[in-house]
Amino acid sequence: MDTEAQHTERDRSSGPADGPEEGSRSTHVRDRQAGPVSWGRTVFLGMLCTVALLLFSAFVLQPFLIPSGSMQPTLRVGDRVLVNKLAYRFGSEPRRGDVVVFDGTGSFLQEEPEENAVGALLRGAVASLGLTEPAGSDFVKRVVGVGGDRVVCCDQRGRLRVNGAAVDETYLHPGDRPSDVAFDIVVPDDRLWMMGDHRSNSRDSRDHLGQPGGGMVPVERVIGRVDWLGWPLGRLGSLEGTDAFTGIRPPDAHHG
Structure with a gap:
């Protein structure tokens, strides 16, 4: 009887001791397996x-890093804007007055900038997230004339005129003339005349008249x-809009 009791006590005492050890091992195994997963x-x-972010940027809304001061004071160097x-x-x-981003190949640039294909792809991906400067062929300017418009500068009072009407360009950089x-010029159909807001520091449509x-x-x-x-x-x-072009007559209604 005493012998059986001793065996029984050993069995009872050894059971719990073995249990936690096995459980601890299985827990460690699961942890090691869960890590890589x-x-x-x-x-x-x-x-x-x-x-998903790159697709959204490619088709819906793209961040764009402003690389120069040509659109000051509306846009400053280093601004990140969202392009719709x-x-x-x-x-x-x-429309006249819109601030737009465009590819200047064939208008502001006669040829696309040469760049390594892989480098161009990586740069484009990073630029599309607004983390670096855009491609050398991308520009941001204000639309001043649309197809059919006659844009003249400057009248006797030093103002820009579109279809015979003077434009009060309140968005210009302080101290700049139009x-x-x-x-x-007369803007051809399906074309745009682009100008920066910082006129004395902007290379825009004016600089390519003879090209x-x-x-x-x-x-x-x-x-x-x-x-x-x-x-x-x-x-x-x-971005604050402008009413500078409000009341401009349609292109076919202007007088020479």
């Missing part, structure tokens, strides 16, 4: 989010309209 899932989700790529996708066209270069295309930007080359400021936080919000 969690890491792989994190990488996959990160890649998925990046692809749907603004002109459903029959709408750029233009130091005289011009009198093929005459500095006129094809509407199809417009990437989108600048609708919002995303950075710095102190300037966060929608």
Whole structure:
């Protein structure tokens, strides 16, 4: 009887001792297995989010880093703006006063900048997130004339005139005149006349008058309209519009 009791006590005491040890081992095994799975899932989700963000940037809303002061004071160097790529996708066209981003190949640039294909792809991906300067062929300017408009500078009072009407350009950089270069042009159909707000520090349509295309930007080359400021936080919000072109008569109604 005593022997049986001793065996019984040993069995009871050894059971719990073995239990936690086995449980601890199985827990460690599960932890080791869960680590790689969690890491792989994190990488996959990160890649998925990046692809989704790039697609959103390519077709809907693209951050754009302002690389120069040609649009001051409206846009400053280092600003991150949000370009609405749907603004002109459903029959709408750029209007006078819109601030737009466009591909200047064939108008501001006669040839595309040479760049390594892989480097261009990587740069384009990073630029599409607003993390670096845009491609050398991308520009941001204000639409001053649309197809059929006659744009003249300057009248006797030093003002820009569109279709015979003087334009009060309150958005110009303080101290700048509408233009130091005289011009009198008619914008062809489906083309745009572009100018920066900092006229004394902007290379725009005026600088390409004698070149093929005459500095006129094809509407199809417009990437989108600048609708919002995303950075710095102190300037966060929608881009203020202008009523400078309100009341401009249609192109076919102007007088020489």
